[in-house]
Amino acid sequence: MKRERVSAIINLLEPSEALQPLTAIRPVGMLPFGGRYRLVDFQLSSVINAGIQNVMVTVPRSGRSVADHLRSGRDWSLNTIRGGLFLSPYNDLQLVAPEKKAALLHHYYDDSIQFLKCSQSEYSVVMSTRNVGNIDLKALLRYHEERNSPVTAVYKRVDPATLMPENTILQLTAKGDATAVVPLSKAKIGSQTKQVAKNVFRIFSRVFAGRLS
Numbered sequence: 001m002k003r004e005r006v007s008a009i010i011n012l013l014e015p016s017e018a019l020q021p022l023t024a025i026r027p028v029g030m031l032p033f034g035g036r037y038r039l040v041d042f043q044l045s046s047v048i049n050a051g052i053q054n055v056m057v058t059v060p061r062s063g064r065s066v067a068d069h070l071r072s073g074r075d076w077s078l079n080t081i082r083g084g085l086f087l088s089p090y091n092d093l094q095l096v097a098p099e100k101k102a103a104l105l106h107h108y109y110d111d112s113i114q115f116l117k118c119s120q121s122e123y124s125v126v127m128s129t130r131n132v133g134n135i136d137l138k139a140l141l142r143y144h145e146e147r148n149s150p151v152t153a154v155y156k157r158v159d160p161a162t163l164m165p166e167n168t169i170l171q172l173t174a175k176g177d178a179t180a181v182v183p184l185s186k187a188k189i190g191s192q193t194k195q196v197a198k199n200v201f202r203i204f205s206r207v208f209a210g211r212l213s
Contacts, residue, residue, distance in 0.1 A: 005123065006050065006124065006125065006137075007056075007115070007121035007125075008043075008047045008052050008125045009057075009058065009112055009126045010055065010127050010128070010129065011129075012027040012028070012129060014028040014029065014128060016028050019031070025064075027063070027065070027129075028130065029066075030066060033132065039132060040057070040070075042133060042134060046134050046136075047127075047137065048077065049134075049137070050141075051138075052125070052137070053080060053084065054083040054119040055076075055086070056087075057085070057087050058112070059089045061089075070085060088115070123144070125137060153170060153181075155178075165185035166185070167183070168183055
């Protein structure tokens with residue numbers, strides 16, 4: 001991959017109530033894994049292995065634990081003059097007063113749009129830290145380009161009995177095209193359904209410069 005061709009956004013805003021008190025002062029992506037790593041390290045490894053040099057991390061609340069772990073991005077070779085690691089803090093709308101929330105909704109993605117404008121990337125990948133695993137983003141880009149799709153969503157097939165009502169799944173056509181993302185509680189699943197497509201919140205999308213200008 002060329003350096004400026006792809007940018008990445010890693011979203012740390014995840015449901016965390018079920019993991020209290022571990023997530024009382026840190027987002028899910030900052031939880032330890034294997035005594036040495038943090039969950040966000042999996043996404044960062046996938047990004048760096050693909051040669052992506054423009055990375056923005058959206059941080060809920062103050063994000064002190066995020067800054068302590070990522071610092072300048074040097075451990076991932078992201079402390080560069082051209083591109084590098086960017087933090088976008090305070091993205092948790094649950095902390096906003098109800099009377100201000102409606103106005104802020106229209107500006108929620110301002111930092112992300114500005115980041116994409118400055119990166120001037122042809123493609124962008126949006127990832128979360130809820131799922132542990134490495135993804136070959138180079139292979140995903142090839143898959144995305146071969147099909148000339150505006151958006152490619154990565155998902156896995158799972159037994160619906162293993163999911164929670166708040167989990168989201170993809171509605172797929174017979175050809176495997178995703179038509180909607182819906183909560184499991186609102187999905188129409190037959191009693192004989194053995195597998196559903198669980199959305200893993202990793203989306204590879206083309207950035208249209210005209211729409212961002």
